[in-house]
Amino acid sequence: MDITRFHAAFFEESRENLDAMEAGLLAMESGSADGETINVVFRAAHSIKGGAATFGFTAISELTHQLETLLDEARSGRRQLDADAIGALLVSGDALRGLLAAAEHGDAIDTEGLKRAHDGLAKMMGREVAATTKAASKEPEIAEWRIGFKPAPSLFLSGNDPLRILRELAGHGELGVTALDNTLPKFSELDPYEAYIAWDLMLPGSVPRSAIDDAFAWVEDQCELAIEGIPATSAIAPPPAPVDSDNVVALDTRANSDARKATTADAGDTSIRVAVNKVDALINLVGELVITQAMLRQRSTQLDPVANELLLSGLELLDRNTRDLQEAVMGVRMLPVEFAFSRFPRMVRDLAARLDKKVRLRTSGEATELDKGVIEKIVDPLVHLVRNSIDHGLESPADRRAAGKDETGTISLNAQHQGGHIVIEITDDGRGLDRERILRKAAERGLPIGDNPTDAQVWDLVFHPGFSTAEQLTDLSGRGVGMDVVKKNIAALGGQVEIRSKKGTGTTVSIRLPLTLAILDGMTVAVGGEVFILPLNSVIESLQPAAGDIRTIAGEARVLRVREDYLPLVDLAAQYGLSGAQPGTHARNGIAVVVEADGQRLSLEVDELLGQQQVVVKNLEANYRRVQGISGATILGDGRVALIVDVGGLVQAQRMPQAA
Known part of the structure; x- marks a missing residue:
């Protein structure tokens, strides 16, 4: 049998186990x-x-064997895991991740990291041996092991077999076996799928305790187990607890209860692994179904409602079922934000140790669900923000004590739903942003600053490229360095970011994201006989300008006066080369829509506002080619293709001539 086809499952499950560890x-x-x-x-x-x-990955099995030995001593109470031991175990976990990646992709093994992991574990083991040799010499020698083993009734249902465990134990030494059948029911009441027999087992004392634990490792949650070492000088000891007849009834009740809980949990948590491309294909097909259903609904408006009552009733039912199906299938791609938050405890621990700071991480809302694609793309901005909060947001323990604060700083990550969006907030209780310092730095760099700017306007200055108030830059980056990239990445997901801060109290960065990238809330507009979609989260307002509100600058660029501001005016018909487009005609006769991206507003000339609707986003680049100023496409109910306007791209195009 070709076992290489199971490699992918092994690598994925191993990474999940490393995360749990x-x-x-x-x-x-x-x-x-x-x-x-x-x-x-x-x-x-x-x-x-x-x-x-099983798969012959020797380097992985050797390191995990060494790691497992240390953990087994801690599990049995023979070792206390201090900070150094946990540090060595975490380093070993990092090395295992590297070995898994090397085995999966054929990369070179990081020999230095692997050696560091082995040496760290060996040091922990050596230190424990040296510390306990004297005490161990005084302990009586174990003559034999007595094991009380009572399987839960549901043991067989999990694919486990007590006889396999007994055969494994017999491989380590002479095994004494006594079957306890006092709980067997009458033959007519016997359920062949339930385990009834308990076991009293004896093994020589020469067998390592770890070998016994290994034999029961897969079933320890599905049985009552008591392992007792009988010293050579001791008289014959009574059987361990599960064999005691007075305890059997109580253990039975507990085992049955636990088994029922386990069965219920297993039934609720049953899952299968499905490749992401299969899920994406399913979502795409449902999107096509939604489009087809919209076409049918539009065509049905021309039918006589009396003569076609049953048909129209069926179409209404199809509409509801299609929407329910769409929501259910979209839910398949939804993952809890915990997938993004789970990497931060380790990162916070390591950064705090590196910067000699005390940091407490608090997370909430981990169960809040978000599209898998959004989660994957939001991780890097979150990492950057958390690193900045620790590096330059939180003060040193001494500074915090001097300020009357707890010397342990707190970083909070919170996620929650708000309407059709998710809001993620990163909060620290550090020194906060310094308003005067930011204004001074902005003036030095020649950044535009209005008179008496609000706090929100001042905090927004840190999103300018390269802006930082840090006196000394570190390899972790100062607060503000790279914040323009953070905002750009969030904007690319259709999201928004804002900062709230109070000097001496702390800072909160709030990120607002759409729940999914596959469906878009949009405003449909008509331009030059075509239909375009404007992302609703970019639309500020729409208005019908008067002729005097439009000005021409340098004989070419046009601006629109909106109250006290002048905004660049873009004719969408001319922008996309629609036939017969004459710049300026639309705004005089039609409507201007004010949109915003990257903190800059823009006005777009359109002929007509058609309405608002949810649209299924299609990747234009994958199906045709990349078009400047277009982020995607959708299919309308009448079968026509509508292009989705890339507001960020239009804003960027307006900036380039200004920069030139």
């Missing part, structure tokens, strides 16, 4: 872990080791 270790370090956390971390490492050994 890292989250558990960070929880243990922060003191927020519960008693089950160490078991979760151990099982994650154990799963990676087993898969790597």
Whole structure:
């Protein structure tokens, strides 16, 4: 059998296990872990080791074996995981990620990182051995192991078999087995899918405790297990707890309850892995169905409602079902924001240690769902903002104490739905932005500043390219460095970003994003006999200008007066080369729509406003070619193609002549 076809599943599951392991270790370090956390971390490492050994990835299995040994001692209570040990385990996790990438893509192995991981684990093990040798020498030698093993009734349903476990234990030494069948029901009441028999097992003391734990690693959540080491000088010990007849009834009740909970949870959390391209194809087909349904609805308006009552009733039902189907399929691509937030605990920990600061990370709203494509593209801006908050937002512990603050600074990540959008906020309780300093830096750089600007206008200055108030730049970047890129990336997703800050109290950066990139809320406008879509989140207002509101500058560029401002005026018909377009005719006879992108406003000449609607976005570049000033296309209910205006591209095109 060709097992290479299972590699992709192994790599994906291993990365998920590494994420779980890292989250558990960070929880243990922060003191927020519960008693089950160490078991979760151990099982994650154990799963990676087993898969790597199966597929012949020796370097991965060797490192996870060393890592697993350390975790097993912690799990059994023989070791306390201090900050150094957790640090060594995290470094090993990083090395495992590198090994997985090398195995998956055929890249070269990072030998230095791998050696650092092995050395760190070896150091932890050596230190523990040195510290416990004296105590261990006084402990009595284990003569034999007694194991009480009572499977949960649902054990078979998870694909596990007690006899396989017994055979594995027998491979380590002579195994004494006593079957306890006192809970077997009458034959007529026996369910062949339930496990009824418990086991009293004996193994020589020469068998390592870790080998016994390994044998039960896959079922420890589905059984009652008691492992007892009997010293050589001890008399025969009573059986472990699960074998005690007084405890069997209580254990039965607990096991049945746990099994029912597990079965219910498994039924609710059942999932399958589906390639993203298959989901995208499904979404595309549903988009086509929505377009077809819109065509039918438009054509049906010409029918006689009395003669075609049943047909029109069926079309209404089709409309509702299509919308429900569209929402359900779009939900397939929706992922919790936790996928983006989960990388920050480790990053915050490492940056705090590197900068000698104390930082507390708080997250909320992780279950808030967002389109997978948006999540992937928002991660980099979030990373940049969090790094800036730690590097230049939070003060040093000494400065915070002097300011009467808790020496541990707090970074908060919050996500929540607001209408058809999601709002993500990054908040720190640091020094805040310095208004006078920003104004002084802006004046030095010659940036346009109005009289008595509001705080929001001042904070908006940090989004200018290269703007920074940091006295000394670091390799982590100062607050403001690269903020123009952050805003540009967010704007490319159809989002907006704003800053709120108070000196000495802290700063909040708020990001507003559409829930999905596949559907767009748009304003439909008519221009030169064609229909265009303006993204609704870019539209500020629409108006019918008077002839005196339009001015010509330098005999060519035209501007529109909107109250006290003059905005560049773009004739969309001329912009897109529509036949018979004469610049200036539309604004005099039609309507001007004011739009905004990258903090700059623009007025667009159109013939008519047709309405607002949700449209299914089609990639024009993939189906035709890239067109300047167009971000995509959609199909209207009458079958015509409508182009979606790239407002950001038009704004950028207006800036270039000014810069020249």
